Amino acid sequence: MRKQVIAGNWKMNKLLGESEQFIDEVKGQVPSADQVESVVVAPFTALHSLVQKTKGTDVKIGAQNMHFEESGAFTGEVSPEMLKDIGVEYVVLGHSERRELFGETDETVNKKTHAAFKHGLTPIVCVGESDEQRENNETFTVVENQVKNALEGLTTDQVKATIIAYEPIWAIGTGKTATAADANEVCAHVRQAVKEFAGEEAAEAVRIQYGGSVKPANVEELLGQSDIDGALVGGASLQPESFLALVEAGK
Numbered sequence: 024m025r026k027q028v029i030a031g032n033w034k035m036n037k038l039l040g041e042s043e044q045f046i047d048e049v050k051g052q053v054p055s056a057d058q059v060e061s062v063v064v065a066p067f068t069a070l071h072s073l074v075q076k077t078k079g080t081d082v083k084i085g086a087q088n089m090h091f092e093e094s095g096a097f098t099g100e101v102s103p104e105m106l107k108d109i110g111v112e113y114v115v116l117g118h119s120e121r122r123e124l125f126g127e128t129d130e131t132v133n134k135k136t137h138a139a140f141k142h143g144l145t146p147i148v149c150v151g152e153s154d155e156q157r158e159n160n161e162t163f164t165v166v167e168n169q170v171k172n173a174l175e176g177l178t179t180d181q182v183k184a185t186i187i188a189y190e191p192i193w194a195i196g197t198g199k200t201a202t203a204a205d206a207n208e209v210c211a212h213v214r215q216a217v218k219e220f221a222g223e224e225a226a227e228a229v230r231i232q233y234g235g236s237v238k239p240a241n242v243e244e245l246l247g248q249s250d251i252d253g254a255l256v257g258g259a260s261l262q263p264e265s266f267l268a269l270v271e272a273g274k
């Protein structure tokens with residue numbers, strides 16, 4: 024049985040004080056980490072403080088991006104080693120907003136995935152099709168290629184430890200959610216793709232989240248699907264009450 028992983032991606036929201044207040048409100052109330060993995064994916068400016076605040080609790084902290092190099096002349100970038108150094112445990116890679124707005128490619132996502140494992144971080148690798156690609160019946164091909172390219176060259180154990188987030192671009196921040204059945208169909212296809220290149224054991228172990236307008240009202244139906252092992256949530260993760268309802272549903 025795969026453990027559900029619920030991650031709140033705050034994107035570019037919350038000042039330090041607001042982030043700390045959120046954690047103070049939720050940290051004693053999230054379910055045990057034995058039952059569900061609860062992750063807050065915060066802006067860089069809040070990471071250090073939130074890691075300190077969540078020590079010994081069931082809340083884990085993730086970053087929204089990183090560079091793949093360890094150090095050097097990369098003005099404005101944050102390295103995997105820096106994240107590890109302050110106690111961050113997860114990193115979101117290849118989010119569609121990074122791909123669309125900041126030039127992230129399958130190649131850089133692959134380098135970052137390798138770098139994450141090298142430094143003991145768990146990557147949450149995002150894939151997903153655009154509206155146009157869905158209209159053209161390209162969903163499976165697009166998603167499958169993104170998955171294979173992102174995980175290229177990883178060991179079987181690393182593939183098993185990867186979290187893949189299927190986030191159809193047309194469902195992000197739009198209020199349009201894929202139906203649970205449609206989301207599950209694509210997640211099952213992702214699992215099949217993992218099976219083809221990394222074997223059955225890896226495919227059974229890898230966790231696949233759905234993301235795109237997930238909220239307390241639809242999360243249970245999504246998490247109830249056979250190939251959906253969690254959720255990557257934007258808007259609905261920003262309020263403590265709503266975040267707690269989401270992680271409860273993951274138990």
Ligand SMILES: O=C(CO)COP(=O)(O)O
Pocket residue numbers: 032118190194195196197198234235236237255256257258259
């Ligand atoms: O992009 C997302 C999470 O990474 C989804 O965002 P929303 O939940 O706001 O649609």
